Amino acid sequence: MVTDIEINLIEGLKEQSPKAQQMMVERYGRHVFNQVVRLLPSVEDTEEVYQDVFLKVFLNINMYNEEKASFKTWVSRIAYNESITWLRHKRREVIYFEDQDGEAERLSEAEVEATLGHPDPETVQLIRAALKHLPPEERSLITMFYYEEMSVKDIAYVTDSPPNTIGSKLFRTRKKLCKIIQMLQS
Amino acid sequence: MKEDNIDTLRQQDTNLRDAIRLEEEALPPMPADLNARLMKRVEEERAKKAAKRRRSRMLWPSVAAACVAALIAVFLTPPKGTPEDGMSTGKPIAVKVEKPKTEKEVPQREASQKATEAEVPQRISEPSEKQVAEQPKVKQSTPTTTQPLLAQESTSEKSATAEVAAVEPSTEQTTVEAPRNETATVMLTERDIPITRPENYKYTPEEIALLKQQANEAYLKWVELELEISKYTLEKMAQK
Numbered sequence: 001m002v003t004d005i006e007i008n009l010i011e012g013l014k015e016q017s018p019k020a021q022q023m024m025v026e027r028y029g030r031h032v033f034n035q036v037v038r039l040l041p042s043v044e045d046t047e048e049v050y051q052d053v054f055l056k057v058f059l060n061i062n063m064y065n066e067e068k069a070s071f072k073t074w075v076s077r078i079a080y081n082e083s084i085t086w087l088r089h090k091r092r093e094v095i096y097f098e099d100q101d102g103e104a105e106r107l108s109e110a111e112v113e114a115t116l117g118h119p120d121p122e123t124v125q126l127i128r129a130a131l132k133h134l135p136p137e138e139r140s141l142i143t144m145f146y147y148e149e150m151s152v153k154d155i156a157y158v159t160d161s162p163p164n165t166i167g168s169k170l171f172r173t174r175k176k177l178c179k180i181i182q183m184l185q186s
Numbered sequence: 187m188k189e190d191n192i193d194t195l196r197q198q199d200t201n202l203r204d205a206i207r208l209e210e211e212a213l214p215p216m217p218a219d220l221n222a223r224l225m226k227r228v229e230e231e232r233a234k235k236a237a238k239r240r241r242s243r244m245l246w247p248s249v250a251a252a253c254v255a256a257l258i259a260v261f262l263t264p265p266k267g268t269p270e271d272g273m274s275t276g277k278p279i280a281v282k283v284e285k286p287k288t289e290k291e292v293p294q295r296e297a298s299q300k301a302t303e304a305e306v307p308q309r310i311s312e313p314s315e316k317q318v319a320e321q322p323k324v325k326q327s328t329p330t331t332t333q334p335l336l337a338q339e340s341t342s343e344k345s346a347t348a349e350v351a352a353v354e355p356s357t358e359q360t361t362v363e364a365p366r367n368e369t370a371t372v373m374l375t376e377r378d379i380p381i382t383r384p385e386n387y388k389y390t391p392e393e394i395a396l397l398k399q400q401a402n403e404a405y406l407k408w409v410e411l412e413l414e415i416s417k418y419t420l421e422k423m424a425q426k
Contacts, residue, residue, distance in 0.1 A: 016232075029220070029221055030216060037213055043217070046214075051227055055227070115201070116201050117198050117200060120201060123201045124208065127201055131205065131206070142202070
């Protein structure tokens with residue numbers, strides 16, 4: 001699960017070696033930045049949280065357990081938690097789509113597959129617009145699943161949720177996206 | 187919901203995948219100097235931590251020295267109720283009192299008193315107040331009662347005359363009870379030491395009567411002295 005390079009890197013980080021820290025930042029910096037910027041509303045906030053994430057990684061490197069997850073997943077977990085904590089503390093008021101009437105839940109799987117499955121550039125643009133109406137946690141979830149191609153187990157580790165909950169959330173988010181697309185089309 | 191079932195979604199939702207990919211590509215780029223700033227902050231944090239560690243390392247010896255000093259002070263300071271003062275133990279204190287040869291001494295003192303009275307004209311040049319203070323002492327030194335004076339220390343607060351009467355310590359008065367011409371061992375308890383017990387702050391009626399009597403005697407003596415001083419002054423003036 002953990003490569004030799006990562007083992008050396010972790011050893012260096014445990015010794016608080018500046019070289020290892022520099023290497024760590026170069027290796028995982030882009031990944032962490034993307035994960036944070038996906039959740040936070042501005043780049044300035046992202047830069048602040050980005051630094052906090054790495055400081056936390058350097059500080060808590062001894063707490064990393066390679067049996068639980070890969071090093072990258074562990075770093076992703078810290079980045080996700082820092083971003084969510086930041087969002088909760090700042091309490092920025094952003095309006096998201098909430099399926100309060102349960103209309104999205106009533107959509108059939110065939111409808112969802114037809115919207116998200118059949119390749120269509122117009123639908124892709126609609127989906128991109130619909131993604132902006134999702135709460136940050138759900139947007140992050142489908143990005144981790146579809147773009148980063150993380151396993152449900154890893155996503156569960158990053159978000160600190162049971163794997164079954166992750167599965168349910170994925171299906172619910174797909175339906176929600178379809179509902180938003182329908183609303184945007186109408 | 188099985189993992190395989192979920193994994194098929196990834197292949198199935200092509201539109202969604204493309205949309206997310208495009209969104210990820212449209213994300214703002216990472217600032218070029220962000221990592222440099224991060225490393226600078228890491229250095230600053232490290233320096234701060236090192237300074238804090240150094241400060242705490244320098245502080246600990248001082249704290250330890252202060253603790254040791256406090257402990258030494260605690261151990262070297264004697265407790266309030268040490269047996270040195272003999273007050274708080276509540277045990278009777280055996281005091282060996284050398285009994286003065288009272289029978290011989292009393293006539294001697296009477297003689298010396300007479301001599302003092304005779305010397306009065308010679309000492310008249312000294313301030314009269316001093317003599318007034320001394321005179322009752324001479325009189326008081328002769329024991330007149332068998333009861334020990336208990337509240338002598340606080341007599342000054344009661345009245346001026348009482349002060350004059352109670353200047354002399356009660357050692358001789360205590361010894362009156364002891365067999366004469368012998369070295370007596372008197373057992374004293376806290377009750378005998380006036381300052382140690384609150385009940386001793388109050389005078390018994392007998393003590394008050396005794397104090398009054400002594401005050402009256404002292405006053406009479408003072409009047410006599412004043413008269414003699416006046417006589418002496420008149421004589422001197424007549425001679426002149």
